[in-house]
Amino acid sequence: MASCFIIFKDGRCFSRRWTGYDYIIKIVIHELYLIENGKELAAWLELQIPPDHEDESERAESGYGFYSERTHEWINRDLDTRSLTEENQKLFWQAIENGRPKVHDSELPDYTDLNPEYFEIFYEMYRLSEEGAPPLEHSHWGRVTECNIKNGPGWEEETNE
Structure with a gap:
């Protein structure tokens, strides 16, 4: 069942089961x-999903969210x-x-476990959002x-400017 959400700039919503998210x-x-200036956002996003080494059966997990031992907070997957x-x-x-070409690259089988069709549904929504559909x-x-x-890093700098 779809329980996790990514909202695009125009308000459209992509929803999938938590693993897809x-x-x-x-x-x-x-x-x-791999992108200059991307590390701070990457570090913040890492806190929005459980770490790979954490055993799913040993954490408080509901699908739409989980309890993070790193931040001691409940994290909703949206x-x-x-x-x-x-x-x-x-x-x-x-x-x-x-990342899109890598999702489909047969020479990178360990890049992601995401079904490429799900990624393309997500990407199509992104494309439509960018085109103003x-x-x-x-x-x-x-x-x-x-x-x-306001979420993620960088808001402090914008507020102070």
């Missing part, structure tokens, strides 16, 4: 570490990309662009919601 975030993290700074939004989507034309939610939160 985690795999997409892992792709972004991997690619961010990311509204509009909540990131403009710079971090650009970095996030650049990481998706950079109506958000409800292709969304896993039936409505567009507002984003009134």
Whole structure:
């Protein structure tokens, strides 16, 4: 059952089972570490999913969220990309662009366990969002919601400027 959400800049929503969400975030993290200025966002995103070494059966896990031993907080698996700074939004989507060919590369079988078809559904939603297509034309939610939160690194710098 779909229980995790990634919201695009136009409010459309991609929803998948928690494993699919985690795999997409892992792709972004991997690619961010290869992008100049991407490390801070990558480190923050790492805290939004359980660490690979953690045994799923030993953590408080509900699918839509989990208890993080690293931060001692309950983490919901949802990311509204509009909540990131403009710079971090650009970095996030650049990481998706950079990771896309690798998802399909048969010479990189260990790159991700994500089904490439799921990635392409996600990528198509990103493309439509960038092109300005109506958000409800292709969304896993039936409505567009507002984003009134700030997440991730960089907001302190923007506030102080």
